[in-house]
Amino acid sequence: xxxxxxxxxxxxxxxxxxxxxxxxxxxxxxxxxxxxxxxxxxxxxxxxxxxxxxxxxxxxxxxxxxxxxxxxxxxxxxxxxxxxxxxxxxxxxxxxxxxxxxxxxxxxxxxxxxxxxxxxxxxxxxxxxxxxxxxxxxxxxxxxxxxxxxxxxxxxxxxxxxxxxxxxxxxxxxxxxxxxxxxxxxxxxxxxxxxxxxxxxxxxxxxxxxxxxxxxxxxxxxxxxxxxxxxxxxxxxxxxxxxxxxxxxxxxxxxxxxxxxxxxxxxxxxxxxxxxxxxxxxxxxxxxxxxxxxxxxxxx
Amino acid sequence: xxxxxxxxxxxxxxxxxxxxxxxxxxxxxxxxxxxxxxxxxxxxxxxxxxxxxxxxxxxxxxxxxxxxxxxxxxxxxxxxxxxxxxxxxxxxxxxxxxxxxxxxxxxxxxxxxxxxxxxxxxxxxxxxxxxxxxxxxxxxxxxxxxxxxxxxxxxxxxxxxxxxxxxxxxxxxxxxxxxxxxxxxxxxxxxxxxxxxxxxxxxxxxxxxxxxxxxxxxxxxxxxxxxxxxxxxxxxxxxxxxxxxxxxxxxxxxxxxxxxxxxxxxxxxxxxxxxxxxxxxxxxxxxxxxxxxxxxxxxxxxxxxxxxxxxxxxxxxxxxxxxxxxxxxxxxxxxxxxxxxxxxxxxxxxxxxxxxxxxxxxxxxxxxxxxxxxxxxxxxxxxx
Ligand SMILES: Cc1ncc(C[n+]2csc(CCOP(=O)(O)OP(=O)(O)O)c2C)c(N)n1
Ligand code: SF4
Ligand SMILES: [Mg+2]
Numbered sequence: 001x002x003x004x005x006x007x008x009x010x011x012x013x014x015x016x017x018x019x020x021x022x023x024x025x026x027x028x029x030x031x032x033x034x035x036x037x038x039x040x041x042x043x044x045x046x047x048x049x050x051x052x053x054x055x056x057x058x059x060x061x062x063x064x065x066x067x068x069x070x071x072x073x074x075x076x077x078x079x080x081x082x083x084x085x086x087x088x089x090x091x092x093x094x095x096x097x098x099x100x101x102x103x104x105x106x107x108x109x110x111x112x113x114x115x116x117x118x119x120x121x122x123x124x125x126x127x128x129x130x131x132x133x134x135x136x137x138x139x140x141x142x143x144x145x146x147x148x149x150x151x152x153x154x155x156x157x158x159x160x161x162x163x164x165x166x167x168x169x170x171x172x173x174x175x176x177x178x179x180x181x182x183x184x185x186x187x188x189x190x191x192x193x194x195x196x197x198x199x200x201x202x203x204x205x206x207x208x209x210x211x212x213x214x215x216x217x218x219x220x221x222x223x224x225x226x227x228x229x230x231x232x233x234x235x236x237x238x239x240x241x242x243x244x245x246x247x248x249x250x251x252x253x254x255x256x257x258x259x260x261x262x263x264x265x266x267x268x269x270x271x272x273x274x275x276x277x278x279x280x281x282x283x284x285x286x287x288x289x290x291x292x293x294x295x296x297x298x299x300x
Numbered sequence: 301x302x303x304x305x306x307x308x309x310x311x312x313x314x315x316x317x318x319x320x321x322x323x324x325x326x327x328x329x330x331x332x333x334x335x336x337x338x339x340x341x342x343x344x345x346x347x348x349x350x351x352x353x354x355x356x357x358x359x360x361x362x363x364x365x366x367x368x369x370x371x372x373x374x375x376x377x378x379x380x381x382x383x384x385x386x387x388x389x390x391x392x393x394x395x396x397x398x399x400x401x402x403x404x405x406x407x408x409x410x411x412x413x414x415x416x417x418x419x420x421x422x423x424x425x426x427x428x429x430x431x432x433x434x435x436x437x438x439x440x441x442x443x444x445x446x447x448x449x450x451x452x453x454x455x456x457x458x459x460x461x462x463x464x465x466x467x468x469x470x471x472x473x474x475x476x477x478x479x480x481x482x483x484x485x486x487x488x489x490x491x492x493x494x495x496x497x498x499x500x501x502x503x504x505x506x507x508x509x510x511x512x513x514x515x516x517x518x519x520x521x522x523x524x525x526x527x528x529x530x531x532x533x534x535x536x537x538x539x540x541x542x543x544x545x546x547x548x549x550x551x552x553x554x555x556x557x558x559x560x561x562x563x564x565x566x567x568x569x570x571x572x573x574x575x576x577x578x579x580x581x582x583x584x585x586x587x588x589x590x591x592x593x594x595x596x597x598x599x600x601x602x603x604x605x606x607x608x609x610x611x612x613x614x615x616x617x618x619x620x621x622x623x624x625x626x627x628x629x630x631x632x633x634x635x636x637x638x639x640x641x642x643x644x645x646x647x648x649x650x651x652x653x654x655x656x657x658x659x660x661x662x663x664x665x666x667x668x669x670x671x672x673x674x675x676x677x678x679x680x681x682x683x684x
Contacts, residue, residue, distance in 0.1 A: 037500045041366065052508035062498040065507035066365050066392050073359035077322060077366025077374070078498060080350035084321040084372055089500045107362070110355030 010036065015058040017050040020217025022207030022224065023123045024050065025181045027058075027094065030121055030205075033191040036061060038090045039082075041075040043099035044068035046130045046209075047123060062089075069103040071095045072111035072120065079116045090195050091118040098128040100204075101137035101162050112171040112200045119194040120202045122164070125209035133212040137162040140232065141283060142276055143263045145212075150266035155276050160283055168202045169241045175201040176238040181208070182224035186235060186247070193237075206233045214262020226257040231284035234291050246291045254281050302478045307438040307470040308333030310477040311377075311403055311463075314445040316347045317485040318401075320375040322367035324352040326360045328382040329415045330467035331405040335377055357382040361389040361402070368398040369506050371497035373449070376400065379467055380407035383421045387428075393460045394429025394522060396507055399452035399492075400460040401445065402430075406568070406619075407467040408652040416653020417467040419568065423596075423620040423628045429522050431461035431529055432597040434567040438475045440548075440594075441465035443540065446480075447548055450489050450536045457529045458494075459522070466569040468653070480544055488543060526598040533595060551600035553592045554607055556582060560589030562665050563611040565604070565633055567593045570617060570656050577661035588665055593629065601636035608637060614644040615668040617656075621648045626674060645673020654678060 010031035017024035023046055031038070040063045042048045048065045051058040066074045071093045078091055095104065100122040108120070127145050128134040134147040135157050144156040169176045175197040179187040187205060194201035208223045210216065215223055227233035228247060232254060235247040255277060258264040267273045267280075288294050305313075312334045315323075323342070325335040341347035350367075354360045360376050368374040378386065383404060393400055404422045408414040422432060433448055435441035441463065448461040465471060480488075496504055510518055534549045541547025555575050557563060564574050571592045581588045591607050593600065608614055614637070618627020625631065630646030637644055645668050650656045656678075664677060 036503075039370070039498050039500065049509060052505055054508040054510045054514050057505035057508060059505055060503055062500060062503045063505045064366070064369050064498055065505075065509075066362060066396075067388060070358060070362035070365075070389065073354060073362035074366035074369075076352055076354070076359070077324060077363035077368070078370045079366075080322045080324075080352055080363070081367040081370035081372035081374075084348075084350055085370070106355060107359050110359055113355075114353065 010060045011051070012058040012060055014056070015051045016053065017046070018211050018217065020210045020220045021050070022181045022209060022220050023047050023125055025220070026121070026123045026205045026207045027051070029181065029184050029187055030092065030094070030191050031061060033188045034090060034092055034195055037088065038092050039078055040064070041071045041078065041091065041093045043071040043095035043104065044130070045096035045099055046125070047094055047096065049130055068099055070107050071099060072104060072107045075118045076111050076114065076116045079118055092195070093118060093120040095120065095122055097122060097124040097126060097138035098136040101164055109171065112168055112173055115199050117198050118200055119191070120200065121191070122202070122204045123207040124204050125207045125212060127212050129209050129212045138164070141280060142267060144266055145263070155266065155273065156263070165202065165204055165238065169238050173202055174199045174240055177202070178204045178206070178233070178235050180206040180224045180228060180233060180235055182221050182228065183235065190237065212263070214265070215260055219260065223257070223260050226252070226260060230254045230257040231287045231293050232257055234287050234293065236291055243291065246293065248293055248295045250295050250297060251284070251288060251293065254284050301481070302476050304474055304476050306333065306472060306474050307441055307465060308405070308472065309337050310438050310442045310479065311445065311465070312337035312341070313479055314442045315375050316341050317480070317482055318445060318449050318489060319373065320349055321372035322350050322352065322364065322374045323376070324354055324360045324363035324367070325376045325378065326354055326357045326382060328379055330407060330471045331377050331379045331382070331403070333471065334403060334405070357385040358389055361386045361393065361400070364400045365389070365393055365396065365398060368400050369396065369498050371492070371494055371499070373492040374400050375402070377403040377405070379405045380409055380421045383425065384409060387425070390425055390428040390430060395518065397458040398460060399458055401448050401452060402460065402462055403445070404462045404464040405467040405471040406464050414652040417469050418619040418651045418653070419464065420620045420651070422462050422464045426597060426628060429459060430597065431459055431526070431595070433461060433463050433595055434593065435463065435465040435470065436569060436571040436592060438470055438473065438477050439546070441470055442477050442479065443546055443548060446485060446489055447533065447536050447540060451529060451532050453492055454532045455495065457525050457532050459525050459529065464568070469569045484543065488540060529598050530600065548594070551595040552603045552607055553594060555590040555592065557589035557591060557607060559587055561587040561612040562668055563589050563591050563608050563614045564617065564661065564665070565591045565593065565614060565629065566617040567596065567629065568619070570619070570650065573656055573658060574661050577658040580658065581662060581665060586665065599632050601632070604633055604636040605640070608642065609640070611642060613668050614642060615664050615673065616644060616646045617664070618646055618648050619650045621651070643671065647673060647675065647677040649677040
């Protein structure tokens, strides 16, 4: 077990994440908000690996990692134990999109249905980064990954992102939200709400990955912003299954987001793929319609 | 207090008396009566525990991980397919040194699907780092739960344990069982108070990853803990014996073995049949004895080599098979007797619930006398 040393945050400096890692930033923001009276359950993935090479740990709150797929079940057990011992710590799950959308799906469904009191944070970097950028159920349409590579007869990932927030809202989760590392104040507010709402709550945090998406480390925040400004990522809140708050934007064309990342490069080079770009634009348009995203500018 | 009760209910009652704070399990035949009984205890406030009704076995044991790491005594039960689904979690529990106790109502593994008894399930997890106890009858199945918690939670051990008892043959059979009182259990089994747990007052990290510079030592430590468990089991078994007149200090137990020429080595409920067969063989003038293995992990190699040192031949019964090799027990018994000239023969039998009768034991003794072994026993020739 790890020793304590001088700390600079509850998620400490000195971890091994790539420079510019969105997930590491999410870990810092979330633990800052949650505070010391928190127990973190982490799934296998980048965050677990970059934070805990034995005998070092970046976590200044109690932390447990078990497997890739079972964080919600482990958290269920922690919650049961705390209840029996009359303890009051809050339980926070930190899990990647692969752990959440794919391999942990049964476990999450079970835990949300049972109604345990925990906050589930999915840091969504839109692929299995730890194992080398393979696609997940959260990978966006047409993104090139190592298991959905763009090629002479493929434009990359063939399916749009799974709607995980809707799935968990359908389980009766009292609070479901999406957030982005580009908007820390909003993210903090949502994490706080989730933690203070009894029952299983879910916050899906957009966490760009410079290594997996193919951009320079100093662009993480700018790219996360662009995802929202193009309508490809929507920041919203759902209370008891009803959308109560949406971040509205003056929408930019999706190309402004896509051209910043190598995972979409094949849509522009060697030649522009107009039909594919139109399909992605349509995804953003549908988001805009569903969530009434667009800020209507007054005509001069 | 002596009661005539079903094996599963006796086990559930023993678990209740151990006061687990968190129970998490998923129903599967022939384990179901245990988890139903525990749910009833909780519903009637006879057991002050959180009972987590998970959606599958992987989650059942995963929830136990969370609860145990948070400092609560924790219990689960399963068998066969359920245990197979827990494969990954089992290794994880042991690696994190969490003293979770899990009852295994031993059952065959599919395909073909079979709900009937053999020991393939728990034996297949012999490398996972769990202690493995095997019960001969329901009294032993019951008592071994008290022993298992005491040993698993001992700071010198800190490993999880399976308490295995044969599905249906024991789990669904009514036998007289002497149940010790709550007061007595509390005397024998102290409160669970782990040195390390998930606690905001003293934050530590559980389940970190280890580079090649560290991993080997983690495994070594676990193996050392298994070896230390031998002594801890002996001590706990003796203490139990002194308090309640049933001594479980021995990891292996001989029956009419002292002057035996042929020794049968077996685990679990079949030992009862073997003992009856031995009594009859003895009456017919044959010097046959039994060596019952109660603890399969840690494997009692020295004890076995010692106990079998004077016999002329050994017949090992395996209700499991490592396909393409041999039964797990015979492989390990032979290893324990390495260097000895005593012939050790293995017999794979009883798989998928095939009945093992006294006449089968007699037949195996005479095969062993002829030097015939290392084979399946009891095959229906017309089917192959
Ligand atoms: C049962 C199992 N299957 C596969 C793996 C290999 N594996 C480890 S992490 C990982 C991907 C993690 O993806 P995600 O949850 O999105 O986290 P990220 O690495 O992207 O942060 C995979 C496939 C594993 N550890 N366990
Ligand atoms: S690969 Fe991506 S998610 Fe993983 S540490 Fe690097 S930037 Fe972060
Ligand atoms: Mg990911």
